[in-house]
Amino acid sequence: MKTYSTSEVAKVVGLHPNTIRRYEEWELIPIPPRAENGYRVFTDYHIETIKIAQIAFQIEVLQSGLRITMVDMVKAVARYDFTEAQALLDHYLNLVDQEISDANDVIHVVEEILDGKTEEEGTCLTRSEAAESLSVTSEALRNWERNGLLTIKRSKNNYRVYDGEDIKRLKIIRTLRSAKYSLAAILRMLNAIDQEKQDIKPLLNPTDPDDSILTACDNLIVSLEKAKNNASELKQKVNTMQSRFFNNKK
Known part of the structure; x- marks a missing residue:
């Protein structure tokens, strides 16, 4: 499996390396293992989870727990809980409606x-x-x-x-x-x-x-219609991630 350093992941997703570390602290991505030199080792799953988060947080609507629901959804993906992630997206869509x-x-x-x-x-x-x-x-x-x-x-x-x-x-x-x-x-x-x-x-x-x-x-x-479209897109992406990475679940 291909692996990445923090700076390489940051370049792929267009974020600052410090933001990648924050994602780890906030439990928005799986905790990456460490190499012998102490550096973090990221995989494609980390990259795809960050992309999920970028879509999830694209629309800043805070009312009715919409933002919190998206945070919980990303955290569910980070711990490989695809069933919970899909349930939270369904809940999010109901809230948006x-x-x-x-x-x-x-x-x-x-x-x-x-x-x-x-x-x-x-x-x-x-x-x-x-x-x-x-x-x-x-x-x-x-x-x-x-x-x-x-x-x-x-x-x-x-x-x-x-x-x-x-x-x-x-x-x-x-x-x-x-x-x-x-x-x-x-x-x-x-x-x-x-x-x-x-x-x-x-x-x-x-x-x-x-x-x-x-x-x-x-x-x-x-904005809400855009949020709804994003949530529908995320449902498909979570399905794709589950199919692609499920066998790599720890």
Whole structure:
């Protein structure tokens, strides 16, 4: 079997040698054996695993544990657990589909806001219920509140309650955070909605498309579709690796 030094692997995959060592520390590749001189000895399996990681981390979508799922998938490949890797990719694809659905939902919410539609009364959720419905943590909701992105009402027993309009607002915040908008940028957009005398259309659909909530959602959907394509490609690559290297499993 052909073997490689750290610098040779780095050249093949287009990374710095220090990055290759980091991959080993992070358990993203199998631990390479050492030669008599103490140097690491890499194989084609290491190279293919690094290529898997490069595709896996190409799309930076952090929401709903997407990034963590990809990290776990690469680690599964690194320890030759192909069944677990495929299961994680299936899970990832399901998560991406849900994220695409959520982003489309926010587009619908923004369109309703532009049309002046309000949520019917009836929804009343606790913080934990609201967090669960949005697939975020309660701490994320606290952080958004602390940064002035929303003000939550209190029930008679002084508990925070989230109504339908709050959930709409939270959906917008969640999606914009997924699209990597800063809290300050999100606050500016939301403040436009809160100012009743201001025409919010220029701020929701501004001249500069980078400041548009609708554009942000569209761009996020494009990224998610790319992530979905990458995951489908990875499923094929993992199958190929299993066929090619299974007999070399330690």
